[in-house]
Amino acid sequence: MTPAAIAIVLAGGSGERLGERTPKAFVALGGRPLLVHAALAALACPAIGSIVVAAPEGLEDLAHAMLEGVGAHAVVTGGATRQGSVRAALEVVPPEAEAIVCHDAARPFARPELFTAVLSALQDADGAVPVLPVPDTVKRVRGGIVLGTESREELALAQTPQAFSASALREAHRRAVEAGVDLTDDAAVLEWAGFRVRAIPGDPANFKITTPDDLARAELHAGDLARG
Ligand code: CTP
C-alpha cells in the first residue's frame, strides 16, 4: 500500500544555464510547457491526489492558467533557492498528507511508475531517491591537476521524483533553516538531518533539462515518444 501523497513540483528557478527568455519551467517541449509535462506525470500516479507548484515570483497566475484542467493544484511563490521553494510549498501542503514527493519541473520524462516506486520505497525508509550508476571514470581535479581517481562503486547520480515521509521532510527542512544549511537536493536535506534515505533504480530517460543541449536532446526524445 502506498500512502496518501501530494507532490511538490519545483518550478521556481530562472533557468539561467538554459538561457531562454522565460524561466525554464515555462519553456515548451513538444508544444507543452515543461511544468505541464511534470504535473501530468505526477498526477498520473494513482497515489498522488494533487500537486503544489512553486513558481517564480510574478508567474504564479501563468502557472495556474497552464494547469487549469490538468488536475488539482495550488501555486505558491518560489524561494530564492530550491530549498526555499520547497519550504514555501510545504506551507500549503495539507497536514493530512502522509507522504510528499518532490519533483523538478525540469524533468519532463519522469514516468508515473517512478512516482509509485519512490512512494513504495518509503515502507522501510524516511525518504527514497532514484539513482543511476556513474558511467565514466571519476577524477578528483584541483587547479587542472588530477589528484586521483575515485572509486565509482558507491557513487550514484540522483534524480527526482524523490519521496519522503511528510513529517521527516518537514522536520529536516525546519532543522536545516535553523542551521543555515541550504542544499539543492531534497534527499540531501534528510541525509544531513540524519534520516534514512533509500536509493532505488532511476531511469536514464528521466534526464534533467539544464542546458540548450539538453533541450535539443529532449526535443528528439519527445519526437521518438510521439512516434511510438
Ligand atoms: N527551482 C525552484 N526554485 C529555485 C531554484 C530552482 O523551484 N529557487 C527548481 C527549478 O525550477 C527546477 C529544479 O528546481 O525545476 C531544478 O533546478 P535547476 O535545474 O537548477 O533549475 P534552475 O535553477 O531554474 O536553472 P539554473 O540553475 O540554470 O538557473
Ligand code: MG
Ligand atoms: Mg538552479
